[in-house]
Amino acid sequence: MKTFTLPGTDIAAPNVVLGLMRIAEKTDDEIRALVRTARDAGVDFVDHADIYGRSLHECERRFAEAMRLTPAERDAVTVQTKVGIVPGGPYFDFSYEHILASVEGSLRALDTDRVDILLLHRPDALVEPEEVARAFDDLEAAGKVRAFGVSNHTPRQIDLLRRYVRQHIAVNQLQLSVTHAPIVAQGVAANMLGEPQATVLDGGGVLDHARLHDITVQAWSPFQSGFFSGVFLGSPDHPELNAVLDRLAEKYGVPPIAVATAWITRHPARMQVVLGTTTPERVAGAALGSDLPLTRPEWYELFRAAGHRVP
Template structure:
C-alpha cells in the first residue's frame, strides 16, 4: 500500500528481497495509492512479470471501499467492476485471492454470490475471502456464497491483540479485556472453518499510531523483545513476527513495509520457535492480562 511513490528499482528490490526470504505472496487493494488502483499499477509497471514469474506469485487484492464517500459497496456491479480494474492495473489474467475489504452494512449476500460465481466461472478470481469481518458477517456470506471463504485479514500485533486477548480474559467480571467487540471468537471461528487469518499492521502499536518496536511507550515489552532477539540471534522485528506465527492458528503476517532489511528480518521470525512461556511473557509485557 506504500509503493506509489517508489521508483521501479525500489519496487523490484523490495520484491526481490522478499522472494529471497521465501515470500511468494503479494497483498494489494484497489484503494492503495493516491488514485484508484495506483499501487497495483506501479507494481505491474516495475515488475513486468514473465508468465513463469507470475505463476510463482500469489497475488491478492481487495474490493469494497469507496474513498470519496467514504462508504462501502458490495453490489454486484462494484465488485465486478473493481476486479476488472485490478486485472488491468496488475496486467494479469487472474486474481489469486479476492477479499471483501471492510464490512458493508448494506450488503446483499445474494449480490456478492452472483459476482463471485461470475468471476470464478470466467477464471478471473481463483479464491475468495474477507477482511475485518466478524464471525456472523462471514456466516451470513457463507449461507449464499458457494465458494469457501479462505481468508479473514484482521489487525493483529503483540500490542493490538483483541482477537486473542478477549478469549484469554473471558468470563472476568469488570475486566475491560474480556469485552467482546468483534462479534465473538473471530479467531476460533476462523480455525473451526479453515479460514486463514492474515495479520495486518503486525508492528503497529494501535490503529496506525506508530510502531511499538523501539518505542519509549513500551519499555517493558521492548526489553523482553530485545532479550529474546539476543537469545535467538535475530533482529527484534523477527520476535514480533514470531509472536504471531507461533500461534497454532497458522496465521499469515502481512508485513506492509517498504524497507527491504525489515522484510528480511521479519521473515526470519516465521521459523523462530518461541516457547509457550516466552509467548506469554511477550503478551503480558504488552499490557495484556493473564488471569
C-alpha cells in the same frame, strides 16, 4: 520460510506476506528491490487493494510497471487484492456491479489475467449476500479469481456470506500485533467481570471461528502498537515489551522484528503476517520470524509485557 496450503484452495502460501499499500511513490528500482528481498526470503505472496495509492489502482499499477513479470514469473507469485471501499464517499459497496468493475480495474492495473485471491475489504452494512455470491460465481467461472475471502469481518458477518456464497471463505484479514490483540486477549480474559480486556462485541471469538471453519487469519499492521498509532518496536512507550523482544532476539540470533513476527506465527491458528514496510532490510528481518520456535513461556511473557492481563 514456513508454508502451507491455503485451506479450501490449491494455493501454496508462506506464512509471511508482502503488503504493497505504500509503494505509490517508490521508484521502479525500489519496488524491485523490495520484492526481490521478499522473494529471496521465501515470501512469494503479495497483498494489494484497489484503493491503495493516491488514486484508484495506483499501487497495483506501480507493481506491474516495476516488475513487468513474464508469464512464468507471474505464475510463481500469489497475487491478492481487495474490493469494496469507495474512498470518495466514503462508503462501502459489495454490489455485483461494483465487485466486477473493481476486479476488472485490478486486472488491468496488475497486467494479469487473474487474481489469485480476492477479499471483501471492509464490511458493507448494506450487503446483499446474494449479490456477492453471484459476483463470486461469475468471477470464478471466467477464471478471473481463483479464491475468495474477506477482511475485517466478524464471525456473524462471515456466516451470513457463507449461507449464500458457494466458494470457501479462505481468508479473513484482521489487524493483529502483540500490542493490538483483542482477537486473542478477549478470549484469555473471558469471564473477568469489569476487566476492559474481557469486553466482547460481535467480533468475539473471531479467531476461534476462523479455526473452526478453516479460515486463514492474515494479520495486518503486525508491528503497530494500536490502531495506526505508531510502531511498538523501539518505542519509548513500550519499554518492558522492547526489553523482552531484545532479550529473545539475542537468544535466537535474530532482530527484534523477527520475534514480533514469531509471536503471531507461533499461534497454532497458522496465521499469515502481512508486512507493510517498504524497507527491504525490515522485510528480511521479519521473515526470520516465520518459523522461530518461541516457547509457551516466551509467548506469554511477550503477551504480558505488551500490557495484556493473564488471570
